[in-house]
Amino acid sequence: MKIPFNKPFLTGKETFYINDAVNSGKISGNGKYTKLCHSFFEKKYEFKKCFLTTSCTDALEMAAILLDIQPGDEVILPSFTFVSTANAFVLRGAKLVFADSSNQNPNIDASKIESLITKNTKVIVVVHYAGMACEMDEIMDIANQYNLFVVEDAAQAIDSFYKGKPLGSIGHLGAFSFHETKNITSGEGGMLTINDEKFIERAEIIWEKGTNRSAFFRGEINKYNWVDIGSSFLPSEVVSAFLYAQLECLDDLQKKRKKIWSKYFEAFNLNQNKTFELPYIPHYATNNAHMFYVNFKTVKERDELIQILKKNQILAVFHYIPLHSSPFYFNKHDRRILANCDRFSDCLVRLPLYNDLKKKEQSKIINIVNEL
Numbered sequence: 010m011k012i013p014f015n016k017p018f019l020t021g022k023e024t025f026y027i028n029d030a031v032n033s034g035k036i037s038g039n040g041k042y043t044k045l046c047h048s049f050f051e052k053k054y055e056f057k058k059c060f061l062t063t064s065c066t067d068a069l070e071m072a073a074i075l076l077d078i079q080p081g082d083e084v085i086l087p088s089f090t091f092v093s094t095a096n097a098f099v100l101r102g103a104k105l106v107f108a109d110s111s112n113q114n115p116n117i118d119a120s121k122i123e124s125l126i127t128k129n130t131k132v133i134v135v136v137h138y139a140g141m142a143c144e145m146d147e148i149m150d151i152a153n154q155y156n157l158f159v160v161e162d163a164a165q166a167i168d169s170f171y172k173g174k175p176l177g178s179i180g181h182l183g184a185f186s187f188h189e190t191k192n193i194t195s196g197e198g199g200m201l202t203i204n205d206e207k208f209i210e211r212a213e214i215i216w217e218k219g220t221n222r223s224a225f226f227r228g229e230i231n232k233y234n235w236v237d238i239g240s241s242f243l244p245s246e247v248v249s250a251f252l253y254a255q256l257e258c259l260d261d262l263q264k265k266r267k268k269i270w271s272k273y274f275e276a277f278n279l280n281q282n283k284t285f286e287l288p289y290i291p292h293y294a295t296n297n298a299h300m301f302y303v304n305f306k307t308v309k310e311r312d313e314l315i316q317i318l319k320k321n322q323i324l325a326v327f328h329y330i331p332l333h334s335s336p337f338y339f340n341k342h343d344r345r346i347l348a349n350c351d352r353f354s355d356c357l358v359r360l361p362l363y364n365d366l367k368k369k370e371q372s373k374i375i376n377i378v379n380e381l
């Protein structure tokens with residue numbers, strides 16, 4: 010019995026909606042299914058406006074363009090994240106200033122942000138790791154005090170909340186991922202959320218290659234033109250139709266994922282002989298069961314577990330190699346030590362978590378971990 014790390018969840022209706030999109034004759038972007046997805050998200054999560062994109066990477070790139078990042082601007086972000094969080098801003102010439110993770114979970118340590126602010130700081134980017142909220146009140150207060158923008162990398166954070174507010178609806182902008190490793194998927198896909206109205210009009214232009222084509226199609230202008238920079242950020246209707254099928258099942262899917270997550274948590278919580286820490290969920294955060302990880306005391310113990318699981322044909326994985334020690338950014342980083350980030354990178358391991366994970370399979374994983 011081979012247990013993969015992830016299996017994308019399919020509702021069974023994806024090809025039905027794709028067929029409908031294909032048969033309608035409109036398969037480029039911003040058609041019926043793109044609009045259905047937009048209104049689903051805007052209604053359910055109170056985003057002022059959202060734009061489906063071809064990936065979360067693209068949504069972050071749109072965010073960096075919208076915030077008018079210029080060479081020399083500084084962006085404060087966690088080092089413990091995926092490269093896309095950083096690349097979007099580096100592409101516009103920004104300098105990255107990495108903040109350490111908190112002691113209790115891999116999220117940015119809000120109390121470390123203020124000391125990193127200089128006259129060049131323009132944006133704070135937070136990453137809601139494992140779909141668990143960062144300390145947003147504290148971060149928004151700092152941003153307001155210093156006139157900074159906040160971008161939420163909510164790639165992992167669909168259907169998760171901070172003090173009752175949906176993640177991705179708190180910062181000026183938010184970015185979600187529908188990559189096949191995330192809770193809901195269109196294979197590759199993403200979404201930019203806009204919570205500050207002043208960005209909406211320009212976002213639509215950037216989304217449409219820097220043209221005012223959307224306004225043209227609405228009949229607001231009689232010809233469309235090149236009016237700004239932009240790119241091809243919008244997905245085709247084929248992708249949006251796929252995603253729409255997933256949205257219909259979002260609540261059921263979340264229930265199932267949370268059940269699997271809780272089974273891991275309860276099984277390991279019973280184990281008194283603690284060789285590892287369990288995920289820490291702050292009182293202000295919900296858990297959307299995006300991932301289940303445990304955090305060992307040493308890299309040796311962590312790697313040992315991965316090896317034992319591998320011998321049993323179970324794939325567990327770790328991440329991230331910190332961006333501040335990456336081959337690309339190491340020499341540009343200011344040499345500050347980010348101890349919590351390094352510890353999570355060395356000691357954290359993610360266990361298989363997907364909708365089709367069978368009870369028997371999960372029990373096998375739990376037994377192996379508990380015997381360790």
Ligand SMILES: *Cc1c(COP(=O)(O)O)cnc(C)c1O
Nearest residue numbers: 064065066091093164186187188
């Ligand atoms: C998955 C992920 C991304 C990238 O998402 P894509 O849709 O694959 O571009 C960015 N940031 C974080 C934190 C992620 O987990």
